[in-house]
Amino acid sequence: MKTTTVSDKVLKLSSFNLNLLTTFCLIYSTRSITEVSEILDVTPPSISHSLRKLRLHFEDPLFIRHGNTISPTVFADDLYIQLKHTLEIMSDSVDRSKQTNNRETLVIYSPFSVAVHNLSSATLKIKSANLNYKIKYIETNLGIPDAVELLNLRKADIVFSAAPVTSATLKCVLVRELRPILVCRKDNPFQKTSVSIEELQSLDLVSHLTADQVIYQKKQSLMAMLNKTHVSFETNSLMMLMTLLSETDCVGFITEEGFERFQQVFGLRKLDLQFPVQQVNVYLTYRKEMEQKSSFMLFLNSILGN
Helix, strand or coil: CCCCEEEEEEEEHHCCCCHHHHHHHHHHHHCCCHHHHHHHHHCHHHHHHHHHHHHHHHHHCEEEEEECCCCCCCCHHHHHHHHHHHHHHHHHHHHHCCCCCEEEEEEEEEEECCCCHHHHHHHHHHHHHHEEEEEEEEEEECCCCCCHHHCCCCCEEEECCCCCCCCCEEEEEEEECCCCEEEEECCCCCCCCCCCCHHHCCCCEEEEECCCCCHEEEEEEHHHCCCCCCEEEEEEEEEHHHHHHHHHCCCEEEEEEHHHHHHHHHCHHHHHHHCCCCEEEEEEEHHHHHCCCHHHHHHHHHHCCC
């Protein structure tokens, strides 16, 4: 019987826990033992224990603590460069062993209403181009995590925000400008087609809550200009906001795209403003490495309308 000689290098690896290398790369990427513990769903002490093993094995501290952060040593920088490519090749090899009918989940985070995004065409593109994707859309108007953190920790593939994101590993694209407009139900007792600041101050306003800092600041600037306008209800739910506008005499700001989509369903009409309102930029951010996947670029272009 023909036998194959076992590589000495492979034999050496059998006595080393390769999971430690994954842990090292995650610590290097996040600079946080706590975040790595959350990613791997283990306790921070177990990550610290793995780091101690790595330090003993390589005879190098690997990371030096500076206040609340940790910085890699020169040895750790070189080790990460060597390991990153190798581990990615290993990961690709493992992925190829999966069943072909398993769909890859694309996670999208956004503080904006669904009216902002052209996800319907993106969903159609998945079917027409036979892309092996399914979409997980998370609309987080309150408490949305930092976009860079979401993407670098692989918790999201696409993040929408009102502020541009600057990072060497991320690509940020201006998608469009949103124009807020004032709407109310068609049978609202206020029957004028336009409204002044003084007239708006006599009406009840429904306000849409968001944790996006840029939107929040522009909203605060608007409320300061409106001065004594009475906010009767605040909600982070687009559905609740639309319901209140359709069933009460309240007025509220939504996007022009949202009005075009939902005016018939909720029986809304537009009120022209006799004062200026700031527009909001919408940025889409994703990891640059995703550009290597032609299927992802097809999906992305369907969102961007290219």
